[in-house]
Amino acid sequence: MNVLTPPRSFYGLRHGATDWNREGRFQGRTDNPLNADGITQAHAAGDLLRGSAISRIVTSPLVRAARTAEIIAATISVPLTTDHGIIECDFGSFEGLSVRAAMEKHGVKSAEGLISILPADGEAWDVVTKRSLACVSGWLERHPDDHILFVCHDAVMQALARSLCGSFFQNRHGAPFCYLPSQQGWRVEELRY
Numbered sequence: 001m002n003v004l005t006p007p008r009s010f011y012g013l014r015h016g017a018t019d020w021n022r023e024g025r026f027q028g029r030t031d032n033p034l035n036a037d038g039i040t041q042a043h044a045a046g047d048l049l050r051g052s053a054i055s056r057i058v059t060s061p062l063v064r065a066a067r068t069a070e071i072i073a074a075t076i077s078v079p080l081t082t083d084h085g086i087i088e089c090d091f092g093s094f095e096g097l098s099v100r101a102a103m104e105k106h107g108v109k110s111a112e113g114l115i116s117i118l119p120a121d122g123e124a125w126d127v128v129t130k131r132s133l134a135c136v137s138g139w140l141e142r143h144p145d146d147h148i149l150f151v152c153h154d155a156v157m158q159a160l161a162r163s164l165c166g167s168f169f170q171n172r173h174g175a176p177f178c179y180l181p182s183q184q185g186w187r188v189e190e191l192r193y
Contacts, residue, residue, distance in 0.1 A: 004133035028091035041174025046075025085135025088153035092122025
């Protein structure tokens with residue numbers, strides 16, 4: 001087993017939406033706040049997770065994730081900690097640009113293609129993957145009795161899914177997912193109560 005492979009299941013949640021998300025821009029480390037929809041999504045996630053097994057939340061330091069996590073933590077009354085290990089990918093010179101325009105310019109049509117064109121002045125995809133896996137695995141090992149929700153970003157959640165499951169998945173703002181190991185391998189399932 002890979003040293004960075006998490007020892008057990010865990011939860012992930014993409015922050016609520018921002019204006020740049022709605023505009024289809026690379027957001028990366030640009031620290032944009034949640035918009036009204038994003039705040040509503042965070043409250044809905046908290047309501048959905050009320051009564052769940054989650055006993056701890058770890059969040060990215062970026063305001064869109066941190067605010068989402070604060071709303072959920074207050075709703076379900078669990079401790080909240082910030083960890084830079086799950087901060088969004090640094091998209092370098094792509095920050096603020098249209099995702100669709102970048103894909104068209106470089107002739108790519110998929111998420112796999114998109115990660116192949118990330119600019120050299122940003123963060124490499126394998127670095128995002130390694131730091132995200134290390135962060136999640138570290139928290140799970142240090143807190144073996146906790147069911148942990150990581151409130152973070154699409155690139156982080158996709159890097160985890162691609163590494164553990166071998167593929168990307170359809171991720172939505174404010175939707176909680178569980179990353180589950182099994183004898184057949186890992187899978188990602190959306191939580192619905």
